[in-house]
Structure formats: structure tokens, C-alpha cells
Amino acid sequence: MASSETTRGTAVEEADGGDGGERPIEKSTAKPRPGNAQDLAGLEAGLDALDAVQTKRVSPVEVLVQKVLPPIVAVAVVLAVWKVLVLAKVTADYKLPDPGRVWDALHQLWLEGELFDIVWTSVSRGLFGFVIALAIATPLGLVVARVKFIRAGIGPILSGLQSLPSVAWVPPAVIWLGLNDQMMYTVILLGAVPSIANGLVAGIDQVPPLFLRAGRTLGARGLVSARHILLPAALPGYVAGLKQGWAFSWRSLMAAEIIAKSPDLGLGLGQYLENQRNNSDMAGVLLGILMILVVGIAIELLIFAPIERRVLRSRGLLASAR
Amino acid sequence: MSPALTTEKDDRASAAAAGSPGPADATGSVSIAHVHKSFGRPGAAQPVLEDINLRVRPGEFVCILGASGCGKSTLLNLIADLDKPTTGAIEVPGGRPALMFQEHALFPWLTAGKNIELALRLRGVPRAERRPHAERLLELVRLGGSYGKRVHELSGGMRQRVALARALAQDSSVLLMDEPFAALDAITRDVLHEELTRIWSETGVSVLFVTHNVREAVRLAERVVLLSSRPGRVVREWTVDIPQPRRIEDADVADLSVEITEELRGEIRRHGQQ
Numbered sequence: 313m314a315s316s317e318t319t320r321g322t323a324v325e326e327a328d329g330g331d332g333g334e335r336p337i338e339k340s341t342a343k344p345r346p347g348n349a350q351d352l353a354g355l356e357a358g359l360d361a362l363d364a365v366q367t368k369r370v371s372p373v374e375v376l377v378q379k380v381l382p383p384i385v386a387v388a389v390v391l392a393v394w395k396v397l398v399l400a401k402v403t404a405d406y407k408l409p410d411p412g413r414v415w416d417a418l419h420q421l422w423l424e425g426e427l428f429d430i431v432w433t434s435v436s437r438g439l440f441g442f443v444i445a446l447a448i449a450t451p452l453g454l455v456v457a458r459v460k461f462i463r464a465g466i467g468p469i470l471s472g473l474q475s476l477p478s479v480a481w482v483p484p485a486v487i488w489l490g491l492n493d494q495m496m497y498t499v500i501l502l503g504a505v506p507s508i509a510n511g512l513v514a515g516i517d518q519v520p521p522l523f524l525r526a527g528r529t530l531g532a533r534g535l536v537s538a539r540h541i542l543l544p545a546a547l548p549g550y551v552a553g554l555k556q557g558w559a560f561s562w563r564s565l566m567a568a569e570i571i572a573k574s575p576d577l578g579l580g581l582g583q584y585l586e587n588q589r590n591n592s593d594m595a596g597v598l599l600g601i602l603m604i605l606v607v608g609i610a611i612e613l614l615i616f617a618p619i620e621r622r623v624l625r626s627r628g629l630l631a632s633a634r
Numbered sequence: 635m636s637p638a639l640t641t642e643k644d645d646r647a648s649a650a651a652a653g654s655p656g657p658a659d660a661t662g663s664v665s666i667a668h669v670h671k672s673f674g675r676p677g678a679a680q681p682v683l684e685d686i687n688l689r690v691r692p693g694e695f696v697c698i699l700g701a702s703g704c705g706k707s708t709l710l711n712l713i714a715d716l717d718k719p720t721t722g723a724i725e726v727p728g729g730r731p732a733l734m735f736q737e738h739a740l741f742p743w744l745t746a747g748k749n750i751e752l753a754l755r756l757r758g759v760p761r762a763e764r765r766p767h768a769e770r771l772l773e774l775v776r777l778g779g780s781y782g783k784r785v786h787e788l789s790g791g792m793r794q795r796v797a798l799a800r801a802l803a804q805d806s807s808v809l810l811m812d813e814p815f816a817a818l819d820a821i822t823r824d825v826l827h828e829e830l831t832r833i834w835s836e837t838g839v840s841v842l843f844v845t846h847n848v849r850e851a852v853r854l855a856e857r858v859v860l861l862s863s864r865p866g867r868v869v870r871e872w873t874v875d876i877p878q879p880r881r882i883e884d885a886d887v888a889d890l891s892v893e894i895t896e897e898l899r900g901e902i903r904r905h906g907q908q
Contacts, residue, residue, distance in 0.1 A: 352828050356776050356791075359822055363789030526739035529714055530804065531730060531756040540752060544743045627742040628786020 406594055413595040414602070421599075426579070434565065434580035435607060437493065441500030442561040449505040449557065453512030453550075454538070467513070470506050478503035478564035482571045491574035496565060503564030504557045511553010515546035551623050555616045562608045581607065662727045664690040664713065664808055664840060669722030671708055679720075681865040682708050686722070688859060688868065692807065695834055695841045697855035699848060699894065701902050705866030706844040710810045713842065731808035732801035736816050738793035740785045746796045747772065747781035753803035771799040774833060791822035795829065802837065811843040815850070824882060827853055831878055848891045848898065853882045858894060862901050870897060 370378075391411055397403075398410050421427040456463050456470065481502045482495075489495040519542060527541035543550075569582020577583065581604050588596030624630045666688040672679035682705040690696050700706050711717040713724055714733045740749050750768040759767060772778055775795040785793060794814055801809055815823040831854065834841055845851050851858045852874055860869045872894060876886040 352825065352832075353776055356825055356829070359825060360777075360789060360792055363791065363822070522735065522737055522739050523741060525716060526733075526735065526741075528716060529730070529733040530753045530800075536756070540756070541741070544741065547743065623743075626784060628784060 406592065409595040409598065414598050417593070417595045417599045430579055430581055430584050431603065431607060433578040434569065434582065434604075435611070437496055437580065438500070438558075438562050438565045439611075441497045441565065442504060442558055444497065445501050445504035445508060445557060445561060446554070448501065449508035449553075450512060452505065453509035453553075454516075456509060457513045457516035458538075463513075470509055470513075473502070473506040474510060474560075477567075478560065479567040479571070481564070482568050485568070486572055491572050491577060493577070495572060496568045496577075499564045499568040500561045504561040507560045508553045508557035511556060512546065512550045515549020515553065516542060518549055519545040547623050548620075548627070548629065551616070551620045555612065555620065558611060558616055559608070562604075562611070566604055662692040662807070663725075664688075664727065664731075664842065665723075665725040666709075666713070667723045667725075669709075669712065669719045669724060671705065671712060671717075672720050683712075683719075684865040684867045686866065686868060690808070690840050690842055692727070692840055693838045694857065695843065695855050696857045696859060697843045697845060697851035698859050698861060699845060699851045699898065700861035700866060701846065701863050701898065703863040703866075704861040706846075706861065707812055709861075709866065710812050710842070710844055713808075714810055726808055728807045730804070730806060731810050732804040732806040733810045734794075734797055734801045734812065734814045736813045738785070738790075738797040740793055740797055740800070742785045744785075745781065746777065746783045746785065746788065749785070749796060750800045750803045753800045757804060768799075768803070771803055772796070774802070774836070775799045775829065789822075790818050791826060794818065794826060798830070798833070802833070802839070806839075808840045808842065811841060813845055814843075816845070816847070823850075827882065828879065830854065831880075835878070848895045849882050849887060852876075852887045852891045852894065853880055860894065860897060860901070863905060869901060 394408075394411050398408060402408070418427070421430070452470075456467055478499055481499045485495045485498045485502075489498060523541055523545050524537065527537050532540050565580075566582045569577075569580045570586045573583055573586060579587075581600060585597060585600030585604070588594075588600055621630065666686055669683060669686040670681065671683040672681045674680050686709065688696075698706055698709065708717070710733065712719050713726060714731055715726075716733075740746070741752070744752060747765070747768045750771055751764040754764045754767055755761075769778070769781060772781060775798055777792060777795055777799070780788065780792065780796070785796075788796065797814070815826050818826065827850070830841075833839075841854075843851070843854060855874055858872045858874060860871070861867065862869045872890065874890060876884065876890070880887055
């Protein structure tokens with residue numbers, strides 16, 4: 313390249329004070345160096361040791377005190393307040409039964425052998441519906457996030473659907489499909505699909521462009537980039553969407569179970585709650601609510617919380633949160 | 635300073651007019667010929683790079699130096715094929731060059747070793763060879779024991795070394811570096827300068843290193859290219875004939891740095907007078 317040769321020639325002359333040779337490497341300014349390769353390795357090891365981020369494991373006792381104890385105390389306080397209100401006779405017994413009577417109702421369900429059946433009917437419906445919702449919402453979210461035209465078209469509808477209470481879908485679902493399991497799953501899908509898809513869209517939107525650039529320089533384009541860069545990078549948002557999707561599935565299912573009653577439908581938690589209301593059995597109603605709450609929380613704690621913790625911890629996103 | 639500057643520019647202009655680089659002497663070199671780059675709509679386009687001519691010989695270490703707005707990063711993006719020049723031609727031997735950023739750009743969902751293995755996988759290295767290859771590269775950057783470390787468990791300097799290892803995993807003959815040490819503390823940067831010099835001489839890779847730090851450029855490069863700002867043009871080049879290993883504190887490094895800094899300041903002043 314003629315231009316660079318010329319320019320370099322002049323520059324060399326100026327830098328060398330006129331001797332103008334072709335890169336005279338052998339210039340005798342080399343001084344004895346105190347450092348060598350060994351020293352550099354040692355220096356680097358020292359720097360690494362000083363700078364490395366220390367991750368400390370939390371002892372089981374600490375976990376017990378910091379994580380397990382507070383919720384137990386909170387539940388105990390609620391029970392105590394409840395008991396005090398009952399003892400103070402603030403309202404009629406049929407409106408606020410003794411906590412012990414709720415326990416008796418639970419015990420009776422257990423003795424009748426129905427407890428497990430009722431819970432399993434609802435949980436199996438909820439989880440199965442959630443899995444279908446997952447299978448539909450994941451490709452949908454991907455397409456909405458990456459295809460501009462589709463995003464402009466159905467993106468706002470998808471976010472709007474999230475604010476529509478899923479109870480509203482029960483009447484049309486009953487008319488379309490009748491009183492059966494398909495109706496239940498339809499209501500779950502209409503509740504859960506938008507929230508899972510929106511979670512994935514948000515997760516993809518938050519992927520730093522630097523990752524995509526880095527991926528491209530490594531040779532990842534198109535589907536390869538989606539598989540190796542985009543989806544893993546979007547995983548935290550996606551998992552948050554899954555958690556919310558489960559909450560929506562469970563809520564939608566309970567709405568459907570409370571409203572739609574039929575002997576063809578197995579007895580789930582929602583139907584149990586509605587039956588107890590018909591019997592004017594307040595202890596049973598409270599038991600129904602508590603079981604819905606406990607199952608919802610248990611699924612989140614047993615399935616979704618560990619996944620989310622794993623994803624966040626592996627990326628160092630939980631390091632600051634104790 | 636300004637008369638010297640004019641002659642320089644005239645030299646460059648006449649030389650550029652004399653002819654484009656012939657293909658015969660281009661073997662193995664990165665060749666950038668008459669590259670222009672503008673951003674914005676046609677008509678109201680802002681020129682960012684103007685008639686850039688540059689060649690990086692195989693195994694050469696070139697630093698591109700310039701103030702803000704000189705289009706350093708744009709130039710690297712063009713060479714890395716992340717963007718296309720408006721006019722002009724860029725030739726890179728052996729396909730896609732490796733690129734290292736100021737941010738480490740390591741993927742946080744993978745361990746240090748797996749980050750390197752992903753680069754190997756994306757260029758088609760068979761599965762069985764990936765792990766030993768990744769471990770060799772980690773050894774090269776002196777992080778032999780860090781294969782299973784997560785990105786957040788590494789210090790800033792370690793992250794940049796893993797990023798360097800990942801860039802080397804592309805097995806490209808050209809390594810582009812976009813201010814890779816700018817965010818590091820001075821001690822770590824100093825050590826990484828030594829590491830980079832060592833790895834460059836061990837691997838024989840050509841390095842095109844962008845920086846705004848004059849001393850860093852003189853410490854590392856065989857050749858320093860000064861770009862003007864808005865638009866970026868090659869103002870001048872210096873061949874650095876101080877033998878390696880150099881130190882950033884060396885008197886020779888300081889002397890040349892002063893000279894280059896004066897030229898750079900002259901370039902910057904020009905913008906204040908307009």
C-alpha cells in the first residue's frame with residue numbers, strides 16, 4: 313500500500329532522528345529487566361487471588377434462621393390473632409369458626425380418603441394445562457419478540473389479555489365446549505399463555521446487544537444464534553414469566569372450578585369450596601381457601617423457585633441478595 | 635505543528651492518489667483500501683471514516699489511536715464484518731477475524747471453559763476435541779484452574795483473559811481489539827499488556843488494537859496509526875522500534891508518547907477552531 317509506506321517512512325525518520333531504517337528492531341536500548349516470565353505468572357496469580365470474587369456458602373442453621381423461621385412465625389401470629397378474635401366473639405360463630413374446626417374439617421376429609429383425590433384433581437389439571445400453555449406460549453413469544461410485523465399486530469393484544477380476569481373466559485368456554493375438562497384447559501390456556509409469552513418477550517428485549525454482537529463475531533447467526541445466545545440470555549425473564557404463568561394457570565383453574573359444576577367433572581378444590589358454601593359450612597369454605605393457597609404456594613416453592621434460583625445463581629445475579 | 639500536519643496530509647493525499655494496493659503483495663495481510671463510511675440518510679449522511687488505507691502484515695501488531703469521534707470502533711466493526719463500508723474494500727485473510735470488546739462479553743450462563751468451547755463449537759471443532767482445546771487456551775492465558783468458574787466468580791482481569799482465550803479459540807489469523815483494557819485498573823492493565831505481548835509473540839497472530847491511550851499504544855504496538863476525528867482519516871503513522879519487552883514506564887516509550895500526544899492534541903485543537 314503506497315500511502316502507508318510513504319507515511320511510515322516519514323514517521324520513522326522523525327521518530328529515529330533520521331536513521332530511517334526498515335524497522336531497526338536491534339536498537340541497543342534493551343536494559344536488563346528485573347522481571348521474567350516466572351515473575352509475571354506469580355504477579356498474575358497474586359492479582360487473581362486478590363481480585364477473585366469470594367462466594368461463601370450459607371450454613372444450614374443460617375438458612376433455618378433466615379429463611380424458614382420468619383414464615384413460621386408469621387403463620388403462628390395469624391393463627392393467634394384468629395384465635396383471639398374467636399375467643400373475643402367479635403362475630404357470629406358461623407361467620408368466623410374456630411381454627412380447630414377448620415382442622416377438624418381437614419381431618420375429616422383425610423379420614424374419608426377424599427383429601428388426596430380433591431387436591432390431585434386440581435393439581436393435575438393445573439399442571440397439565442400449564443404444560444400445554446408452555447408449549448404454545450414459547451414459540452408464540454419467540455415470534456412476537458423477533459418478528460416486527462407480528463409484534464406490532466398482536467403484541468398489544470397479548471399484554472392487554474394479561475389484565476383480563478380469566479373468570480371472564482368461563483361463560484364463553486362453557487358455551488363453546490360444555491361442562492368438561494376441555495373447557496377447564498381452555499380457560500387455563502387463555503389465562504397462562506399471554507403471561508408466559510409476555511415474560512419471554514420481556515426476557516428477549518432485555519438481552520444486552522453486546523451478547524448478540526459477540527455471538528455474531530463467533531459465527532452464530534439465525535437459528536444457531538437463537539439456540540446458543542438469544543434463548544439462554546433471555547432465560548431469567550422467561551423463568552419469571554413461567555412463575556407468573558403458573559400463578560395465572562392456577563387462578564384461572566380455580567375460577568373455572570368454582571363456576572362450572574357438573575357431576576361429570578371430578579371434584580377439585582374449587583368445586584369443594586363451592587359445595588361447602590352451598591352447605592353453609594364456613595369451616596369447610598376456609599379450608600377450601602387455605603388448601604388452594606397452600607397448593608399454589610407449594611407448587612411455586614417446590615418447582616419454580618428452585619429453577620429460578622438456579623438460573624439466577626449460576627449467573628451471579630443472586631450474589632448480592634442474601 | 636500545523637505546517638508539519640499539512641505536509642503529512644499532502645503526502646497522504648498524493649500517495650493515495652498514486653494507486654490502490656495491488657493484489658500481489660496482499661497475501662496474508664489485512665488490507666483496507668479507500669474505505670469510506672457514512673451514517674444517516676443519503677444526502678444528509680455524516681461521514682465517519684474517510685478514505686482509510688491501512689495494511690496489517692501477518693503477525694504485525696498495529697495500534698489505532700484517536701480521540702473521540704474518530705470512528706475507531708466503526709473501523710473495527712467494518713473489519714469484523716459486523717457492518718459494511720459505504721465504499722472501499724476490506725480484505726481479511728482466512729475469513730472472520732476474532733474481536734475482543736471493552737466489556738468482556740462473556741456469556742454469564744456458561745462457565746469460563748464453556749464460553750471457549752462455544753467458540754470452538756461454532757467454528758465446527760468436533761465435540762471430543764473441544765474440552766482439551768479449551769483447557770490449552772486457558773493455560774495460555776494462565777487460567778488453567780478456572781475451567782469450571784462462572785463469569786461472575788472471576789475478577790475483571792481474569793474475565794478479559796478468558797475473553798482473549800475465547801477470541802483465540804476462533805483460530806483466526808487476525809485479532810481485533812476494541813479498547814479491551816480500558817475498564818481495568820492500572821496494575822491489572824499493566825500485567826495484561828505483558829500477557830498480550832507474550833501471547834502475540836507466541837501465537838504469531840496479527841493484532842489490530844484500538845485505543846485512546848497513547849502510552850498503551852506505544853507500549854504494545856510495532857506501528858501506531860493516528861486517526862483524525864469527524865471524519866476519521868489516517869493522519870500519521872509511527873513505527874515503534876523500541877525492543878520488546880517494553881514497559882509503559884520506559885523512557886523511550888515516554889518520549890515517543892509525548893511526540894504522538896502532541897500530534898493528537900493538535901488534531902483535537904483543530905476541532906475547537908472550527
